[in-house]
Amino acid sequence: MRRISLLIILLAMVVSTSAKDFTVVIDAGHGGKDPGAISANKKIREKDITLKVALMVGEAIAKNHPEVKVLYTRKTDVFVGLNDRARIANRAEADLFISIHTNAAKNRSAKGAETYILGIEEERTERNLDIAKRENGVIFLEDNHEKQYANFNPNSPESYIIFEYMQSEFVKESIHMAQYVQENLTSEANRHDRGVRQAGFLVLHATSMPSVLVELGYISNNEEASYLASSNGQKRLSQCIIKAFDNYYTDLKKQSTGPTQDKRTTQTTTKTKNEDTAKPSSQTADEKHPVFKVQFLSSSTKLKQGDKAFKGLSPVEHYYDKGLYKYTYGATTDYNEIVRLKKKVNEKFKDAFIVAFIRNERIDTKEAIALYKKQNP
Ligand SMILES: [Zn+2]
Known part of the structure; x- marks a missing residue:
């Protein structure tokens, strides 16, 4: 009741x-x-x-x-x-x-x-x-x-x-x-x-x-x-x-209304995660494990490492999507780690958010989190 x-x-x-x-x-x-x-x-x-x-x-x-x-x-x-x-x-x-x-x-x-x-x-x-x-x-x-x-x-x-x-x-x-x-x-x-x-x-x-x-x-x-x-x-x-x-x-x-919230509330959803069961992070992922990164900047022109626009973040990676170079920081299969990284990046880029990839293909972040939770119950 x-x-x-x-x-x-x-x-x-x-x-x-x-x-x-x-x-x-x-x-x-x-x-x-x-x-x-x-x-x-x-x-x-x-x-x-x-x-x-x-x-x-x-x-x-x-x-x-x-x-x-x-x-x-x-x-x-x-x-x-x-x-x-x-x-x-x-x-x-x-x-x-x-x-x-x-x-x-x-x-x-x-x-x-x-x-x-x-x-x-x-x-x-x-x-x-x-x-x-x-x-x-x-x-x-x-x-x-x-x-x-x-x-x-x-x-x-x-x-x-x-x-x-x-x-x-x-x-x-x-x-x-x-x-x-x-x-x-x-x-x-x-x-x-x-x-x-x-x-x-x-x-x-x-x-x-x-x-x-x-x-x-x-x-x-x-x-x-x-x-x-x-x-x-x-x-x-x-x-x-x-x-x-x-x-x-x-x-x-x-x-x-989906199982996980959008970028503005991802932090709260991770609080329920049991730290003990979190998998160690790794830079590479097998076919099924999503890699999380923090996206913080988009630019129509390609920027070099160390560009002022990155505000000291290094190294940064980028991917190209719909006419824009999108810059990311960090890469990990551990969702908890990316949340911590995101907080750091947010000190410099308040609107930075988490993105996810499988085999270098951008996938929906919500889906990636759901997948991660399934793999790390
Ligand atoms: Zn007009």
Whole structure:
């Protein structure tokens, strides 16, 4: 009887904590005095498309998931600075930030959809600088932008160095969401696939949560512009983002109700582990034993041992994943040891987390921990 009531209390806690505290911020790009990109015939403006799509996306998410809090950076045709957009999300301690834009290019035949996460790509730098320049150029319309953005100059390539080193904390989730957005845009709305990419967007830089920026299509392309402006097109495009949110949110819920917790709570789950039965650590693992490492940094460029960015951690290893070099410290088959190492790394990199590999292939950390526990009962 007591067990059952305890179970009910626990279940209630899981439901209330995992359900109540998800907040998504929908960011309609541009607005007010900033029209964003404009079509060749000057009739179609980015700010109108992004607002319509943003409102439809927010409305549907709120309807499909009553437990999710939906916030907007704007709900009308008003100007909002980039930092203020991020501030809205940060203040709400949001869990996901979705910024909606449309693209433009001098080449009128350019078309397709792409979804960005924050960063710098080693290749395609010039093209991605163009898009970052255009989206970041908004700050020139803001009062006091030199002070607000610490003299960041959207047109100077040197300014973009701040995007080169990223804390790895939100990269994985951002990519996860970006892939879902991109998948849906290509399959559901038949958009030409320009892929998941990285660029130095100020609005993403200032947010402290997983965040993506989607460029729905090219307003500079006549055919795409009329699609973007049509109510059918806007409906289809919003459905893609809504679906992507569903996919992402479902995955997240699965994670939080699984046998082990995500990176933020792994430390507490190990406290119950009996130290006596822990296996001695080793640097290599046989086929079935996962190797744990502490991931602390991601970078779009390859860094050498001893790089300042490592803050003295040595030696470090790296693996390459979805366009990023991911740097790790330590390697052990002993989960308890990696937890101790992680605490050490956290003194320098507060967001460092545990990753797992089998035969040098990255595997899901939760699964690896479950496997470890099975092998070390
Ligand atoms: Zn834009």
